[in-house]
Amino acid sequence: MKDTTEIIRKRYDRAAKYYDRIEDMMEKRWMSKWRKELFNHVKGHDVLEIGVGTGKNMPYYPKDINITAIDFSPKMLEKAITRANKLGLNITLKLMDAQQLDFPDNSFDTVITACVFCSVPDPIKGLKEIKRVLRKDGELIMLEHVRSNIEPLGTFMDIINPLVVRIYGANINRNTIDNIKKAGFQIIYEDNLSLDIVKLIKAKPIK
Template identity: 35%
Template structure:
């Protein structure tokens, strides 16, 4: 585990007790129906990367099987409680998104929501998502990204001068070029909230 990854584990372990309360506010005013969007498109064997406290669990259809990984043991503990409360079977593992502990072509869907913004090596994580997807499999990403508005993008860049060293949180990253560079076929993209939220559905050829 790199130093940056170990730092992220500490950040998310510390954040875990208050995460659900804090993120709920952002979801109401900023993220919209992103979790519903993701859940409706997931199918068959689903891997959720950086599952956190499991906030997507009740958005998946009953027909899919859910496996989840997260770097933080404290976040995973809360995800396990949420799964139990929902009566939702979920196979949850402590793991690094850049080194997924699964064989090639193990999943039909890989999903990641609001997490590539803080994964130290997003290119490496997307490469791992490619590896564990079956040919023809679906990649679903939702994240906050650099705004399409120049003044707002500049404000995000200034914010990053604090958030990157403190918490590894990026606001001007954009995942779409990395997804395309990895070889995925883009099925659907949408930018919302002045371009600060992006949804991506992509397909691994095969």
């Protein structure tokens, strides 16, 4: 698993300089409105964003919360730091792996992710780490793409997944809802945003 993590880290390091340009059309057409919806659900004062990437969520950060954001790619994090400075944001940015969060238990009111758990090598381990750092009444809010239950779309995603992983390092057929439950969460909200693939998910830790 360590080797897989390092391979994916290097892939994102290489992609960092052109990552935003590649996703620009998708960002303008769909992702921006979905990001706004994600942050409509954020509550509490202490918020952790996992997989901040180049900082695409930053324009939507509420101004009255304390945000810590992490990424495991140094090059992506550099882009995020630059964006935070341009936006004048007072946030904490850290180089960190979602599978090994360097925070004490019960540190955050909300943890958010946006298109992150497709590329975490051990998603259940990462989700268990999120559960550990969430407070008892905290919430996990995820904007993620998952395997569609609509057929034959789901089967097609299974077939092409190895190629997508090889090229992009992201899995397109993960059963993220099941993984959230396996990690010890209760799903409290699920919104199907597109073709049963893109979902906005809210979950509470079972503690």
